[in-house]
Structure formats: C-alpha cells, structure tokens
Amino acid sequence: MNTLLHILPRWLGMAATLLLGGMAGTAWAVIDGVSGPTFNLTAKADYISAADGNYIYAWGYANGAGPMQYPGVTMIVNQGDTVTVNLSNELPVPVSIVFPGQQGVVSSGGVTGLIEQEAPAMSGGVPGTVSYTFTATHAGTYLYHSGTQPALQVEMGLLGALIVRPAVANQAYGHANTRFDHEYLFLLTEMDERIHDEVELLVAYEQPVNVDTSIYKPEYWFINGRNAPDTMLEPDTPWLPTQPYNSMPRMHPGEKLLMRVINAGRDLHPLHTHGNNIWVLARDGRMLESAPGTGPDLAFSDFTLRTVPGETYDAIFEWTGKGLDWDIYGTNLAHTCNGKSIGQAQDPGAPTYDPITKEYCADHGKTIPVVLPNLQGLTTGPHYSGSPYLGQFGNLTPGSTLLNENAGYFHMWHSHNEREIVNNDIFPGGMMTMLIIEPPGVAIP
Amino acid sequence: MNSVKLRKLVLPLALAACGLSASQAGAAVFVQCPGDTNGDAIPDTAVDPSVKCVHLAAGDGFSTMADGKVVYGFGFADITGVAPADAINTGLLAANFSAPTIELKEGDKFYLTLTNVGMVIRPDLFDPHTVHFHGFPQQAPVFDGMPEGSFGVNMGSSVTYFYNVLEPGTFIYHCHMEATEHMQMGMLGNLFVRPAQDGTPIAGYTRFAYNDGDGSTGYHKAYPLQLGSLDHNFHDSSEAVQPLPFAEMRDTYTLFNGRGYPDTVNPGALPTPLDPDSGESKNFGNQSQKVSSLVTLDRATEGTRLLLRFSNLNVTNYYTVTALGLPMRVVGGGAHIARGPDPDGAGPLQGKDLYYDTGSVTLGGGEAVDVIVDTAGLPAGTYFLYTTNFNYLSNNDEDFGGMMTEIVVQN
Numbered sequence: 001m002n003t004l005l006h007i008l009p010r011w012l013g014m015a016a017t018l019l020l021g022g023m024a025g026t027a028w029a030v031i032d033g034v035s036g037p038t039f040n041l042t043a044k045a046d047y048i049s050a051a052d053g054n055y056i057y058a059w060g061y062a063n064g065a066g067p068m069q070y071p072g073v074t075m076i077v078n079q080g081d082t083v084t085v086n087l088s089n090e091l092p093v094p095v096s097i098v099f100p101g102q103q104g105v106v107s108s109g110g111v112t113g114l115i116e117q118e119a120p121a122m123s124g125g126v127p128g129t130v131s132y133t134f135t136a137t138h139a140g141t142y143l144y145h146s147g148t149q150p151a152l153q154v155e156m157g158l159l160g161a162l163i164v165r166p167a168v169a170n171q172a173y174g175h176a177n178t179r180f181d182h183e184y185l186f187l188l189t190e191m192d193e194r195i196h197d198e199v200e201l202l203v204a205y206e207q208p209v210n211v212d213t214s215i216y217k218p219e220y221w222f223i224n225g226r227n228a229p230d231t232m233l234e235p236d237t238p239w240l241p242t243q244p245y246n247s248m249p250r251m252h253p254g255e256k257l258l259m260r261v262i263n264a265g266r267d268l269h270p271l272h273t274h275g276n277n278i279w280v281l282a283r284d285g286r287m288l289e290s291a292p293g294t295g296p297d298l299a300f301s302d303f304t305l306r307t308v309p310g311e312t313y314d315a316i317f318e319w320t321g322k323g324l325d326w327d328i329y330g331t332n333l334a335h336t337c338n339g340k341s342i343g344q345a346q347d348p349g350a351p352t353y354d355p356i357t358k359e360y361c362a363d364h365g366k367t368i369p370v371v372l373p374n375l376q377g378l379t380t381g382p383h384y385s386g387s388p389y390l391g392q393f394g395n396l397t398p399g400s401t402l403l404n405e406n407a408g409y410f411h412m413w414h415s416h417n418e419r420e421i422v423n424n425d426i427f428p429g430g431m432m433t434m435l436i437i438e439p440p441g442v443a444i445p
Numbered sequence: 446m447n448s449v450k451l452r453k454l455v456l457p458l459a460l461a462a463c464g465l466s467a468s469q470a471g472a473a474v475f476v477q478c479p480g481d482t483n484g485d486a487i488p489d490t491a492v493d494p495s496v497k498c499v500h501l502a503a504g505d506g507f508s509t510m511a512d513g514k515v516v517y518g519f520g521f522a523d524i525t526g527v528a529p530a531d532a533i534n535t536g537l538l539a540a541n542f543s544a545p546t547i548e549l550k551e552g553d554k555f556y557l558t559l560t561n562v563g564m565v566i567r568p569d570l571f572d573p574h575t576v577h578f579h580g581f582p583q584q585a586p587v588f589d590g591m592p593e594g595s596f597g598v599n600m601g602s603s604v605t606y607f608y609n610v611l612e613p614g615t616f617i618y619h620c621h622m623e624a625t626e627h628m629q630m631g632m633l634g635n636l637f638v639r640p641a642q643d644g645t646p647i648a649g650y651t652r653f654a655y656n657d658g659d660g661s662t663g664y665h666k667a668y669p670l671q672l673g674s675l676d677h678n679f680h681d682s683s684e685a686v687q688p689l690p691f692a693e694m695r696d697t698y699t700l701f702n703g704r705g706y707p708d709t710v711n712p713g714a715l716p717t718p719l720d721p722d723s724g725e726s727k728n729f730g731n732q733s734q735k736v737s738s739l740v741t742l743d744r745a746t747e748g749t750r751l752l753l754r755f756s757n758l759n760v761t762n763y764y765t766v767t768a769l770g771l772p773m774r775v776v777g778g779g780a781h782i783a784r785g786p787d788p789d790g791a792g793p794l795q796g797k798d799l800y801y802d803t804g805s806v807t808l809g810g811g812e813a814v815d816v817i818v819d820t821a822g823l824p825a826g827t828y829f830l831y832t833t834n835f836n837y838l839s840n841n842d843e844d845f846g847g848m849m850t851e852i853v854v855q856n
C-alpha cells in the first residue's frame with residue numbers, strides 16, 4: 001500500500017508535463033521516429049533512467065551524432081523504398097544490425113561476423129563502420145537489432161523498430177480494412193540490471209566484455225524504452241535524454257487506433273487492453289489473409305495479446321461504449337444524438353451512432369442504473385475525472401492529484417503478467433501505460 | 446488467535462460506527478439490486494427476469510496447499526443472501542480461493558455489489574478493493590474496477606457495478622487495486638457468459654460456447670478451469686507484515702481453481718484451513734477453496750462433448766496444459782468465437798473459421814481459451830489434464846502435484 005509514495009514525485013512531475021503537453025498541443029503525435037530511406041545510426045553507450053530513479057548503463061543506436069537512445073531510432077520508410085542504413089560503431093565491441101522480415105539485405109564494408117557483416121569496435125577514437133541496403137518490399141511493423149552476440153547486445157539495448165508504410169495513407173497494409181485514424185508503437189522489452197552493471201565495469205576497465213547472460217532475472221519492464229509512469233510523459237522530455245519515445249495512445253470514440261506491437265524482449269508478455277477487445281490484423285509484417293487481396297479476413301479478436309519474443313503484431317482497437325445501457329455523455333447535461341434531445345425518441349431508421357459525438361443513440365438519455373458511493377467510501381485514482389461521464393469533471397477524494405485534463409476515459413494497457421508492472425520492488429510501473437479516450441473536440445495530433 | 450477473535454468482534458462495530466457518522470450511504474454496506482427490498486441482493490418483487498444480482502465481500506483469509514502448507518491471502522466471498530447488517534461479519538476471514546465463480550447469460554443486467562470488509566490479519570492495511578470484469582466489451586472506466594482510472598472501494602463501504610451483458614464467452618475477474626499485490630494474494634475468479642443461442646437445438650446440442658449458428662461450439666457439459674500459481678514467500682511476507690518481494694517473486698505452487706493436485710480432484714469444498722499448532726480453523730471455520738477441478742462425464746446420461754473454459758490468472762508465468770489421450774479443439778479465446786471479422790457486419794456468423802485441433806493450449810496471465818473435448822469413440826477411463834511446464838508440476842518441493850487434475854470419462 002505504501003509503495004505509491006515512493007513514486008509520487010514522479011507522478012506529480014507528470015501532472016506538470018501533461019498540462020504543458022496539452023496546452024502546447026504538441027508532440028503526442030503519431031509514431032515518433034526518423035523518416036528514411038537513408039539512416040545514419042551510431043552505436044554508443046550512455047545511461048537510461050528507470051522510473052524508480054535508478055540509472056542503468058546501456059547501449060543503443062543513436063540518430064547520427066545524437067545521444068544514445070533506447071530503443072534505437074524508429075526507422076520509418078515507404079513500401080518500395082531502397083533503404084540504406086549506415087552504422088557507425090563507437091562501442092568497444094563489434095556491432096551489427098539484422099532486419100528480420102526483410103529479404104535481400106546487402107551489406108558493404110565492415111568485417112565478417114557470424115550471421116551478418118559487422119562494424120568493428122572503435123579503435124584509437126575511430127569508429128568502425130558498415131552499411132546495409134535492402135528494398136522494403138512489404139508494408140508492416142518490424143524489429144531490427146544487433147546480430148552480433150545478440151543475447152548480450154540486444155539486452156544492452158541495441159534494438160529498434162522499422163515501420164514500412166503502404167502507398168495509401170492511414171492504412172497499415174495495402175487493403176482498406178487496415179485503415180486507422182491513429183497509430184502508436186508498443187515496443188516491449190525488459191532488462192536485468194546485473195548484466196548492465198557487469199558490462200559497465202568491464203568496459204570501464206577496458207576488459208573483454210564477457211558476461212553470463214544465461215541467468216536472467218529482469219527487474220525492469222519497458223514500453224518504447226520507458227517504465228511506467230514515464231511511458232505517459234511527453235516524447236523528448238528533457239529529463240529523459242536517452243529515452244525519447246513515450247507511449248500515450250489517445251483516440252476519440254468511434255475511431256480506429258492501430259497498435260504496432262513488437263516483443264523485443266526475452267520473455268512472452270501478455271498485453272491486455274482494458275476497454276475492449278482488439279482485432280489482430282497481421283503478424284510479423286504479413287496480413288492475416290486467406291488469399292491475396294482478401295484483406296485481413298483471418299484476423300482474430302482477443303482481450304489479451306500474447307506477444308512472443310521477436311514477433312510483431314498489428315492490431316486495431318475501437319471503442320464507442322455501445323450497449324452499456326447508459327448514456328456516456330450523461331443525462332445531467334443537455335446534448336443530442338442524431339439531433340434528438342434527451343427524452344426524445346430517435347427517428348425510425350436513424351443512424352446507430354451520432355455523426356459527431358459517435359454516441360450510440362440507443363443508449364441516449366439513459367441514466368446509470370446505480371448510485372455511486374459518496375467520496376467517503378471511495379479512493380479515487382489520479383486519472384479519474386470524478387464523473388462517470390465522458391468530458392465531465394466531478395468531485396474527487398480530497399488531496400488527490402488529477403492527471404486527466406479533458407475528463408477523458410483512461411484505460412490501462414499493460415502486461416497481464418502483473419509482476420511486470422513494477423519497477424524493481426515498486427508498484428506501479430513497468431510495462432504499462434494508459435489509453436485515453438478523449439471527448440469529441442479535443443485535438444489529438 | 447485471541448487477537449484475531451477480538452478483531453472479529455471489534456471490526457464490524459468500528460465499521461458500523463464509521464457508517465453512522467457518514468452523511469450518506471458512502472461508508473456503509475449498501476446493496477443495489479432492482480426488486481430487492483431488504484438489501485440481501487435477492488429480488489423480493491417481480492422484476493425484469495434479466496436482472497441478476499451478486500454481493501461479494503472483499504477481505505482476507507487462508508487456504509491450504511496440497512502439501513498441507515497453509516497460506517495467507519486476500520480474496521472474495523459470496524455473501525449474496527446475507528442481510529446488510531450481517532454482511533461484514535459474514536465476510537471476515539471468508540476469502541475464497543478461487544473467488545466465487547460467476548455465471549451469466551447473454552442479455553443479463555448484472556448488478557454486482559462489492560463490500561470491502563477489511564483485513565482481519567492485517568489491521569494495519571486499509572487497502573481499497575475493486576472488481577475488474579476482465580474483457581468486458583466497450584467498457585467505461587466507472588465500472589471497470591481499474592482504480593487508477595476510476596476508484597477503489599474503502600473498508601466498510603460498498604460499490605455496485607452495473608454490466609449490460611451482451612457478449613458471451615469465457616471472461617475472468619479479479620481485483621485491480623495495486624494489481625500485482627492483490628492478484629498475487631489471490632483475488633481471482635472464473636466468470637463466463639452463456640450465449641443467447643443456448644436452449645435452441647442445433648446439430649443435436651442445446652448448449653454452446655458461442656452464438657455459432659451451426660452448433661460447432663455445442664457441448665454437453667462445461668467446466669471453468671483457471672490456471673494459477675502463487676509464491677508462498679510473498680504470502681508469508683504479507684502475513685508477517687514484511688516488505689513485499691516484488692522483484693524476487695517466484696511462484697512455488699501451481700494450481701487449477703486455487704488448488705494443487707490431488708486436492709484438485711476432491712469433488713467438494715476443501716475443509717477449512719487449520720492452524721497446525723492449535724488445530725483450530727484459521728478462517729473462523731469458513732471454507733475457502735470451494736471450486737473443484739474434477740471433470741466427470743457420464744456418457745450414458747450426459748453426452749460426449751466437454752467444454753473446458755480455460756483462463757490464466759497468475760501474475761508471473763505462461764503455462765501450457767495438455768489433456769493426455771484426449772483431443773482438443775480450440776473454438777474461441779478472449780471471449781470471442783474463433784472466427785474472423787464478419788464481412789457484412791451483420792453478426793459473427795459469416796467470419797472465416799479459425800478453429801484448430803491441438804494437443805495443448807498455452808495461456809499467459811489474462812488470457813482465456815475455449816476448448817471442446819469430444820470423447821466420442823474414446824475408451825472410458827481417467828485422463829490427466831496437467832501443465833507441460835514440468836518444473837511447475839509440483840506443490841512447492843513435493844512432486845507430483847500442482848497444476849494437474851483428472852477427466853473421468855464413463856461409458
């Protein structure tokens with residue numbers, strides 16, 4: 001019960017940035033990354049910040065001369081692009097990149113490695129280099145990572161996402177049934193700090209980097225390189241200089257949210273989406289289709305996505321509140337559904353949803369059939385507006401912090417192996433973030 | 446024991462006093478159930494037959510592992526039918542493991558009242574609790590029981606969750622308050638929704654996992670089987686008011702429906718857990734492990750097809766289970782029939798068939814899978830259902846136990 005106290009400053013810090021982010025209307029956007037088709041990555045070392053305040057030594061693929069980052073640069077290209085990745089290596093060990101799911105990768109320069117050409121270790125202040133070129137023939141969500149001693153180097157942070165967009169905007173693949181309104185990346189990883197500490201010492205003393213990776217006891221779990229609650233901070237926040245990406249999915253009722261999910265860790269992670277089931281459209285960058293051109297007709301519905309190490313998934317989440325049997329906009333404030341006020345009947349043959357608010361009109365004007373306890377009986381959470389209704393605020397437990405600026409609906413999206421939603425011994429944290437269903441009219445970039 | 450007994454006497458009084466000082470019905474037992482006039486969560490007057498009410502208490506208690514180890518935990522007790530004045534007293538040290546099974550039918554209007562009765566063994570804890578109806582479609586935070594986006598209910602108070610039940614399938618429920626802790630501590634249960642198609646004869650069946658339109662999910666007898674596991678060191682730390690070892694969490698007992706083999710095949714409730722020294726009940730005489738996992742099928746009278754409603758609600762591991770000698774057909778998962786999207790949007794009937802035959806199923810935490818076992822033509826006998834993660838097929842140090850049960854098929 002006391003564990004929340006340790007982390008409270010972090011949540012309060014979030015309050016400030018949440019507000020700033022909302023007011024500036026910036027950067028909660030789409031998927032942050034670098035557009036191709038040419039990328040200059042630099043493998044280097046630095047520290048990342050765990051959400052319990054711990055600093056962990058890590059390796060990552062930086063964007064050119066930029067800071068080391070975890071995960072590496074999210075590379076965004078268009079289907080059909082000839083992609084070139086120039087890797088410069090400032091680490092004391094040879095490093096490479098492999099691109100699972102891509103065919104015909106050609107390397108140039110570097111030295112021969114076991115499964116891929118490698119950039120040699122930095123020597124005398126001169127980085128080793130290697131280049132890779134391939135044609136991005138298939139749209140989809142992919143992982144890239146070091147192919148050199150991957151048990152160690154991927155654990156150290158040498159991994160990232162590659163997104164290949166089809167010709168048609170706002171589609172995951174070349175079929176209309178993969179259309180989306182918003183898209184977000186969920187790159188899932190974990191870390192065992194012992195390995196990082198040992199590597200840090202060996203590097204500091206210029207010793208060969210030989211570390212036992214067979215014993216594995218992770219204490220930190222990440223989405224897009226951050227532990228909760230840092231997942232919900234803005235991207236590029238100044239106090240996380242080596243962890244530029246956040247995970248803050250937002251949508252309006254009735255919209256389609258594309259989840260691009262990658263498991264880049266060692267363990268399976270069951271990703272649970274509160275709020276509704278998802279439709280899984282694709283795996284490893286290939287649509288789940290019964291024949292070319294059918295679209296994702298073999299998609300499956302689930303409430304917990306089993307993510308397997310090395311696999312990627314594209315899934316669509318939608319939410320309208322359909323069939324709750326009460327009005328999500330409340331009966332205390334006047335509003336219309338298909339132009340009808342509360343108490344007015346819908347016209348025969350009227351649309352199922354209001355065209356603007358996406359309210360499910362069959363539930364329009366219905367009151368919640370239970371009385372909620374008064375505040376004495378409740379402990380309200382930081383993301384509860386105080387009202388059951390979308391877009392309305394209400395009373396909260398005195399002294400509580402409100403981290404919900406638009407009275408949106410917050411649904412936790414998290415690993416359902418719940419020992420992964422802690423930061424070491426502190427709950428909550430880890431592989432967790434919140435979906436925000438924002439009221440109509442709230443701008444989402 | 447004396448302090449525990451004292452707390453049983455004092456806690457309801459303290460909570461009652463708390464309720465009296467409250468201005469409204471916030472800090473008091475408050476059951477909401479249409480047609481119920483006396484607060485016992487049973488309608489007294491004629492109401493909409495689709496109304497279903499359940500009253501759960503959230504509190505603490507003990508359970509017995511199959512090697513005899515008694516572990517402390519948190520959990521839910523079914524106090525439906527108990528008068529409000531007696532609700533807290535009845536709910537003390539009555540936590541069930543697994544939680545009481547909740548069975549619903551598509552079309553139900555489900556009123557679930559949760560009363561937080563407090564922790565007898567941990568009087569220092571004032572933890573709120575919630576019910577998270579995991580997988581409920583189109584959910585709004587107010588009834589989702591995810592306390593960061595809504596609220597938990599405080600000790601001595603009640604909240605009534607409302608669910609308009611429109612989707613059939615195998616769901617699960619659990620407390621979401623400080624989820625890693627309260628779930629490791631055992632606030633986990635089976636919950637499933639029978640489809641509207643039930644009762645309509647199709648292809649020789651009258652009961653179905655889903656609204657399949659063709660009887661392909663038909664079955665004769667169904668069992669919910671919830672995979673679970675716990676770390677007794679974590680539970681012992683909680684009981685002893687020690688720091689909770691989240692990072693060191695390693696589950697030591699694996700379970701079906703809150704029991705390890707051979708307790709899984711006890712057809713009744715397990716006896717109340719006993720203090721090994723005094724021989725007295727640790728639970729005021731309450732039984733806590735009421736959900737058997739013994740599967741029986743008398744083919745002469747019951748039929749040949751079983752539906753196994755698998756779910757996994759442990760917080761640490763994936764588990765694979767197999768039914769040695771029996772065929773498995775996966776017909777659903779995630780509370781959805783195993784069919785692709787409906788091309789015309791007119792219901793689930795037209796989607797591509799995704800059923801598959803298998804010898805095992807794998808589930809992580811928060812996953813559910815519907816498996817049909819057709820015993821037609823198979824010899825009668827006792828078949829074993831167990832985890833193939835053999836390092837976990839134990840009751841802590843004791844092999845052969847843990848996540849295993851029996852399927853007894855008669856001619």
Ligand SMILES: [Cu+2]
Nearest residue numbers: 574620622627
């Ligand atoms: Cu709880």
